[in-house]
Amino acid sequence: MVPEAQRIFTGLSLYFFPNSDANKVRKRRIEKAKEYGAVWTKVWSNNVTHVIVDNKMTYQEVTKFLKLDTLPPEIIVVNETYLFDCISYHNLLDPKARYYEVPGMPTSSTVVEVAKLLPSELSSLNSSLPLKPAKNDIQILDTPSASVESGDVHQGQNDPAQDNLLSPANGTPNEPENISFGYNDELSAIMKESQSLKHIPVDLEDEDDTASLANSESDSDDDSKGNPSTKPKKSWQENFQCMDKHDGANTDANPNSETIEILQQMSEFYDRIRDQWRTLAYRKAIASLKKQSQRVIFQEDAVKLPFVGHRIAAKIEEIALTRGLRRLDNAKLDPHDQVLQMFMKIYGVGISQASQWVQQGYRTLKDLEKSAKLSTNQKIGIAHYDDLQLRIPRAEVEHHGAVVRDALRQMDPEFQVTVGGSYRRGALSSGDVDLIITRPGADARSLNISAIGTLVPKLESAGFLVAALAKTSKDTGSKWHGCSKLPTSDVWRRIDLLLVPWDEMGAALIYFTGNDIFNRSIRLLASKKGMRLNQRGLFKDVMRGPGRVKVTDGILLEGRNEKRIFEILGVPWRPPEHRIC
CATH class of the missing domain: 1.10.150.20 (5' to 3' exonuclease, C-terminal subdomain)
Known part of the structure; x- marks a missing residue:
C-alpha cells in the first residue's frame, strides 16, 4: 500500500461491475484501489459505498443483475475513469461530474444530492437508510464468479441479466476484449491546469532506457513480452522492426494514442537537443506501443514491452493516469x-x-x-x-526536385533524380529536400565532375541554389549541402544533393529513405546474419579485427537492386511508405 497519508480511498467499500478480477485491466484497477486504501467488496451488501462500472456497461445492466429497481441513493455510482482521476489528483473528486456518469444512470435530485456527500458523511447514511431489499426478499447476492466458485445456485440463475454476464460454456463472466479508459476534452483541460500532482516522481534522466538499446532486437525472441497469450512464439528474425509493415496509419485509433503523442513530444525534445540515444529510446518505445491492441496503463505492464526500460515505463503510467507528463511540462516552461x-x-x-x-x-x-x-x-x-x-509542403519538395532534374537532363538526358527522405515515405511535408542523383554506368568520380563541377554553378547563377553550406566526400560518394529558393518564392529551404554511383543505387535508396529505426533494424539483421549493409551495398565475409574494426570490405552480394537486398536478407518487401517505424 501507498503511505498512509496518500490512502485517499480509506473507508470506501468498492463493488466493481462486473465484480471479477478475471479481466487483466480490471484486476489492475482493483489492485490500485486497494493500494490507496479501498476495500474490494466481493459480495453485494449494505456496506458498499461505491459501484465502479466498466465503461462498456450500463446502469440498467447493474440493476438487472442485482435484481434491484434502482440502486440505493446513498451509494455512489461512477464509471471506471473516476478511480484513476482521484489518484491523479491525490484527492476524492466530485462523483457527479458528467464525465463520471454511467450510461442510463438516473439523475433524480435524491441521487444528485447524496452524490455530493463525502465518504466521511456516508457512515450515518448507511445506518439510517437501509438497503432496499431485492425481489423475492433476497438481501445479499453473490457475483456470478463467486457463485461458480462456491458452487451455489441462486434464484433467477437463468435471468437474462445474468446471461449477459455469463459465458454459456463455463459460467464465468464474459469480459469485453478491449476495455479502455475513455478520456475527454474537458478532463484533459482540467488535468493540464492541475498543480496537485506533486506526488508523481519526476525523472530527469533515462539512463536505463538508453542503455537497453545496447541489446539487439533479436534478444527479444519471445513475443509474449507484449501479449502473453494471444500470439505464438516468433522466430528470432520476426522480432526485427524491418520485418513488419509500418505505415503510420490508424494512430488515432490506437488505444495508446494519447500516450504515444506525449512520448513523441519527448522524443522531439531530445532530438532538438541532439540527444540521439534518448530520441531513439523513445521512438522504439513508441513503436512497441503502436503494436498493442489494449491500452497500457501500469508500469509493470509497460516494462514488459520490447525496448521499454523502467524509466520510460514509469512515464507511460504517469501519462495514462494523468493525461500529461511533468518532465515535458517542465521542459516547456x-x-x-x-x-x-x-x-x-x-x-x-x-x-x-x-x-x-x-x-x-x-x-x-x-x-x-x-x-x-x-x-x-x-x-x-x-x-x-x-x-x-518551416516544414516544406510535399508539392514544393516536388518542385525543387523538378528544377534539379530539368537542369541535369539538359546536361545529359540519362540523369536520374529521386527525392528521398520522408518525401519518399509519403510524408505530406518534409524538413528538407533530399535529392538522390545517379546515371546509368556512372561512378563517383564522373558524378562529382558533372554534378558538383557543372550543375551547382549553373543553379547558383540561376538563383536557385542560394548558399553552399557543406560539401563532403565519404565512402566513395559525395554530398552537397546548401539552401535553395524557388523563382516564385523568397523562402529559403535546406537542400541536399546526394551523388550515388549507379551500382550502389539500391543500397543508397534504403539508406536515404529511412526512417532511421527501420535502417538500424535492417542493418542489424544483416549483421546478425554475418553480413554488412551500408549505403554502398550488402556484403558478406567481412573480416574484422579487435574491437570489430573492419579489416576487409568483404564480397559484394547486391548494391544496385533495392528489392534484391530485401530478398537476400529474407525481409518481406517493404515499400517506402511502410517504413515509418
Whole structure:
C-alpha cells in the first residue's frame, strides 16, 4: 500500500461491475484501489459505498443483475475513469461530474444530492437508510464468479441479466476484449491546469532506457513480452522492426494514442537537443506501443514491452493516469531550455555551442548577431532562421526536385533524380529536400565532375541554389549541402544533393529513405546474419579485427537492386511508405 497519508480511498467499500478480477485491466484497477486504501467488496451488501462500472456497461445492466429497481441513493455510482482521476489528483473528486456518469444512470435530485456527500458523511447514511431489499426478499447476492466458485445456485440463475454476464460454456463472466479508459476534452483541460500532482516522481534522466538499446532486437525472441497469450512464439528474425509493415496509419485509433503523442513530444525534445540515444529510446518505445491492441496503463505492464526500460515505463503510467507528463511540462516552461532549443535550431549549431552561448548570457538571435563570434554557416542560419524552421509542403519538395532534374537532363538526358527522405515515405511535408542523383554506368568520380563541377554553378547563377553550406566526400560518394529558393518564392529551404554511383543505387535508396529505426533494424539483421549493409551495398565475409574494426570490405552480394537486398536478407518487401517505424 501507498503511505498512509496518500490512502485517499480509506473507508470506501468498492463493488466493481462486473465484480471479477478475471479481466487483466480490471484486476489492475482493483489492485490500485486497494493500494490507496479501498476495500474490494466481493459480495453485494449494505456496506458498499461505491459501484465502479466498466465503461462498456450500463446502469440498467447493474440493476438487472442485482435484481434491484434502482440502486440505493446513498451509494455512489461512477464509471471506471473516476478511480484513476482521484489518484491523479491525490484527492476524492466530485462523483457527479458528467464525465463520471454511467450510461442510463438516473439523475433524480435524491441521487444528485447524496452524490455530493463525502465518504466521511456516508457512515450515518448507511445506518439510517437501509438497503432496499431485492425481489423475492433476497438481501445479499453473490457475483456470478463467486457463485461458480462456491458452487451455489441462486434464484433467477437463468435471468437474462445474468446471461449477459455469463459465458454459456463455463459460467464465468464474459469480459469485453478491449476495455479502455475513455478520456475527454474537458478532463484533459482540467488535468493540464492541475498543480496537485506533486506526488508523481519526476525523472530527469533515462539512463536505463538508453542503455537497453545496447541489446539487439533479436534478444527479444519471445513475443509474449507484449501479449502473453494471444500470439505464438516468433522466430528470432520476426522480432526485427524491418520485418513488419509500418505505415503510420490508424494512430488515432490506437488505444495508446494519447500516450504515444506525449512520448513523441519527448522524443522531439531530445532530438532538438541532439540527444540521439534518448530520441531513439523513445521512438522504439513508441513503436512497441503502436503494436498493442489494449491500452497500457501500469508500469509493470509497460516494462514488459520490447525496448521499454523502467524509466520510460514509469512515464507511460504517469501519462495514462494523468493525461500529461511533468518532465515535458517542465521542459516547456524552463526559459533556459527554451533558449537552448532556439539556438540549436540554427544551422551548424550543436548542443555544446548552444550551451556555451546560454552560459555567456545570450538570450536572443539578435544578441548572437550583435556580439557572438559566428561562422559563415551560423550567420546564414540566423539570417534565415524563420525560413529554415518551416516544414516544406510535399508539392514544393516536388518542385525543387523538378528544377534539379530539368537542369541535369539538359546536361545529359540519362540523369536520374529521386527525392528521398520522408518525401519518399509519403510524408505530406518534409524538413528538407533530399535529392538522390545517379546515371546509368556512372561512378563517383564522373558524378562529382558533372554534378558538383557543372550543375551547382549553373543553379547558383540561376538563383536557385542560394548558399553552399557543406560539401563532403565519404565512402566513395559525395554530398552537397546548401539552401535553395524557388523563382516564385523568397523562402529559403535546406537542400541536399546526394551523388550515388549507379551500382550502389539500391543500397543508397534504403539508406536515404529511412526512417532511421527501420535502417538500424535492417542493418542489424544483416549483421546478425554475418553480413554488412551500408549505403554502398550488402556484403558478406567481412573480416574484422579487435574491437570489430573492419579489416576487409568483404564480397559484394547486391548494391544496385533495392528489392534484391530485401530478398537476400529474407525481409518481406517493404515499400517506402511502410517504413515509418
